[in-house]
Amino acid sequence: MQNTPPNALINETSPYLLQHAHNPVQWYPWGTEALDLAKEKDLPILVSIGYSACHWCHVMERESFESESTAAYMNQHFINIKIDREERPDLDHIYMDAVQAISGSGGWPLNVFLTPDAKPFYGGTYYPPEKAFNRPSWMDVLYSMSEYWKNRRNEVIEQAAGLMEHLQKGNNFAGKTMVDSGAEANFFSMEKCRLIADNILANAEKKAGGFGRAPKFLQTGSIQYLLQYALHSGDASYRDHALFSLTKMLQGGIYDQLGGGISRYSTDNEWLVPHFEKMLYDNALLTIALCDAYQLTGDDLFRDGIEHTLDFVLKDLKDSAGGFYTALDADSEGVEGKFYVWDQQEINELLGPDAAIFSEYYNVSEQGNWEENNILHVTERLENFAKTKEISANRLKDLLKINREKLLERRRERVPPGLDDKILLNCNGLLLTALCRAYASLQKVEYRVEAIELCQFIEKRLAGGNGSLLHTYKSGVAKYPAFLDDYAYYIQALIQLHEITGDASYLRLAERYLEFVLSNFSDDDDLLFYYTSKNQTDVIVRKTEVYDGATPSANAVMAHNLFYAGLVFNRAEWTARAGKMLLTMYNAIEKYPGSFANWAGVYLTQSAGVWEIALTGLNYEARLKEVLAEFLPNKLLQSSRGGDLEEFPLLAFKEITDETRIYVCRNYSCKAPVFSIAELRDIIKNKPIP
Known part of the structure; x- marks a missing residue:
């Protein structure tokens, strides 16, 4: 709704917040301005949290946040704050925990109602404009929360205190050093x-x-x-x-x-x-x-x-x-997924005689596999499929690559998803x-x-x-x-x-x-x-x-x-x-x-146990590539061609020569150096760390 005068989000950099900058809702970013205003006006805060790639966030915006009548009620009865969960994951974590405690589930958009001192007392996720999906309408929720704040404030304060206690207890995993x-x-x-x-x-x-x-x-x-x-x-x-x-x-x-x-x-x-x-x-x-x-x-x-x-x-x-x-x-x-799906006719037109084998490999059909369109997917290894078609795997690989490029070229003409x-x-x-x-x-x-x-x-x-x-x-x-x-x-x-x-x-x-x-x-x-x-x-x-x-x-x-x-x-x-x-x-x-x-x-x-591996030598790079290529998830790897490296115990006092040496160590105690990846493999394979 670009014709609507911008709200306070217009100066933000988050793409998600900017998407809401022309809503009729008077959104604020999280900050002292909005929080102080809530205290000054003695109004509850509505915090709505989402992110730009969130489908249901966009749906709720279209249905409710772009509605003039809904926005008018929100602006009169709440201080409204929009948060990009990816910019402020700390706030998202806190208020998501609160909503999960209230409802047993969470997700985005996350809509949370706070006291003016930012303590949560109620919340949920997506709400439709009319009652549906066993959910109340958004207007029903807004009206109820406003009435609770005006007429049953003691209950609101009590609920907020209970949720704060829950949030504090959520840190019980934070072990202290009093471990036996x-x-x-x-x-x-x-x-x-x-x-x-x-x-x-x-x-x-x-x-x-x-x-x-x-x-x-x-x-x-x-x-x-x-x-x-x-x-x-x-x-x-x-x-x-x-x-x-x-x-x-x-x-x-x-x-x-x-x-x-x-x-x-x-x-x-x-x-x-x-x-x-x-x-x-x-x-x-x-x-x-x-x-x-x-x-x-x-x-x-x-x-x-x-x-x-x-x-x-x-x-x-x-x-x-x-x-x-x-x-x-x-x-x-x-439309969700519109950029990625295909119908059989479009593939036939683009690929001509290759359409049949391409469609069979990627499971494309006239009836489609999702909402009358096709999501490309594979059900058989390329090598096995090539055998059934009596062609070489390399030829099939080339054919598929050429035709994927044709579809990609057409796809670039479509309106892309938001970035x-x-x-x-x-x-x-x-x-x-x-x-x-x-x-x-x-x-x-x-x-x-x-x-x-x-x-x-x-x-x-x-x-x-x-x-x-x-x-x-x-x-x-x-x-x-x-x-x-x-x-x-x-x-x-x-x-x-x-x-x-x-x-x-x-x-x-x-x-x-x-x-x-x-x-x-x-x-x-x-x-x-x-x-x-x-x-x-x-x-x-x-x-x-x-x-x-x-x-x-x-x-x-x-x-x-x-x-x-x-x-x-x-x-x-x-x-x-x-x-x-x-x-x-x-x-x-x-x-x-x-x-x-x-x-x-x-x-x-x-x-x-950890294999501590040190490579030394003026030209260690070739050996380094060989060591890197090995699947050694429990390795510690350092390399040196000399210099001021005494701060690293694994490298200190190692002789540097033209020949690359591989030291295999544990707790800084090293075996005699070896000189090839085969010798390294032999040590690791045959002499496992106890």
């Missing part, structure tokens, strides 16, 4: 790792891969755990479901068979019909899991998946400044790790270059004062203090960037940011970390997030970072804290590994 040290002696064991793997498989969906019932999310943390446990145990049964799941995802409609990239989740068990939004973090996490699968198997299906996914990211999500955008919307021209072009540090940190892992797996220099340039972008554009970082960047503006996951993912990525380059400056950066997190995200007696910095004052509670959600638990990643950096810099207090964090979380890890899969991965690494 005697319990640590036999804490790490491969038998416990097997139990965790069995519990993950207990929720496996055997028919089509993945875990649980629809809607089916990627759950790459569980997949990686199974692959890594299979490597350590030698039991292929754990590997098989993980590989099967990745295969089905890559073949399904959830994966864009033309342009690459995966959607957020599948609405069905078969991975056929996605919710069509594409998120940067999902594609980064999928790439990392595919790297594990490719290094373990050498299967070209996974290699192709890595390349096609990163092709999509580099082509469609990269900003000219060097960072990467957040998401592509599910909708085109207001959320803000750049988030947490998502870019995950992508930086993905680029490093892709370079290690495939040895494509392009990925190494992209990784280095992305790090340079982050250091240039997202650096805050006093060694801090900022969360989001758009149109030359960086803002909001970085959150725990921003730091955790970026530190993890810096470690990976050091491994693929041998450049020690990345480790020093990681150490600096780790020190910042220790000082600003936990109190002296804490084991776990708060999601927000101690300097952030506009939240009603500092939450400690421990679960994996769509992205890994930041606390789990911090446990990994502390353990790794503790070994690198010989900081025993860091490795000890990582172990105590795991001890605090272990019962949850074992019972609910699907929700704590990244914790489980850190536990597995420490249980299996």
Whole structure:
């Protein structure tokens, strides 16, 4: 409604907030202006939280927030605040927890009613304009909340107090250092790792891969755990479901068979019909899991998946400044999935004589497989399909590639989905790790270059004062203090960037940011970390997030970072804290590994033991590539051609010659150096760490 005078969102940079800047609702961004106004007018606050790729957020905007009569009531009876959940995940976490406590479920759009001092007392998700779907209408909800505030305020205050108590108790996972040290002696064991793997498989969906019932999310943390446990145990049964799941995802409609990239989740068990939004973090996490699968198997299906996914990211999500955008919307021209689906006639016209074999391979039909259209998907390995057609696999691969390009060219003429072009540090940190892992797996220099340039972008554009970082960047503006996951993912990525380059400056950066997190995200007696910095004052509670959600638990990643950096810099207090964090979380890890899969991965690494590998020599790069290509998820890898590296115990006092030496160590005690990747494999294969 561009003819409507803009509201207070017009000066924001978030694409989601700007989408609402011309609503007749007098939206405010979260900040002192709106919060002070609520107190001044003694009005309740409506906080509506969403994100630009959210389909039902757009639906509710069209139905309710663009309605003049609805907006008039909202403006009279509430102070209305819009929040982009990706810009302010801290606020989203708090108010999502409150709504889940009220209703037992959550989602977006998230609509929460607050007292003027920002304490929640009621909320829900999508509300229709008329009563439907066993939900009250939005106007009914607004009227009820306004009446409660005017006439039953004591009940509102009591409800808000109860929810605040619930939110405070939600931090009970935040273990203190009062952990029984005697319990640590036999804490790490491969038998416990097997139990965790069995519990993950207990929720496996055997028919089509993945875990649980629809809607089916990627759950790459569980997949990686199974692959890594299979490597350590030698039991292929754990590997098989993980590989099967990745295969089905890559073949399904959830994966864009033309342009690459995966959607957020599948609405069905078969991975056929996605919710069509594409998120940067999902594609980064999928790439990392595919790297594990490719290094373990050498299967070209996974290699192709890595390349096609990163092709999509580099082509469609990269900003000219060097960072990467957040998401592509599910909708085109207001219709979900319209950009991605095809009818048989259009394919016949475009592909001519190749249409028949193309349609058979991608399961295209006259009747369609979704709303009278076709979502391209594959049900058979290319090699097997080629055999049935009595043509070579290479010829079929070329034919399909040529015809995919024809469809892509036509698709570019369509109205594309909306682009959320803000750049988030947490998502870019995950992508930086993905680029490093892709370079290690495939040895494509392009990925190494992209990784280095992305790090340079982050250091240039997202650096805050006093060694801090900022969360989001758009149109030359960086803002909001970085959150725990921003730091955790970026530190993890810096470690990976050091491994693929041998450049020690990345480790020093990681150490600096780790020190910042220790000082600003936990109190002296804490084991776990708060999601927000101690300097952030506009939240009603500092939450400690421990679960994996769509992205890994930041606390789990911090446990990994502390353990790794503790070994690198010989900081025993860091490795000890990582172990105590795991001890605090272990019962949850074992019972609910699907929700704590990244914790489980850190536990597995420490249980299996770490191979400390040092490469030294004036020309170590060739050997480095060979080591990187190996599937060694429990390695610590450093390289040196000499210089001032005494700060790193693994590299200190190693002789530097023209010949590259490979030292394999544990607890800084190294075996005699070897000189080939075959000798390294022999040590790791035949002499496992006890």
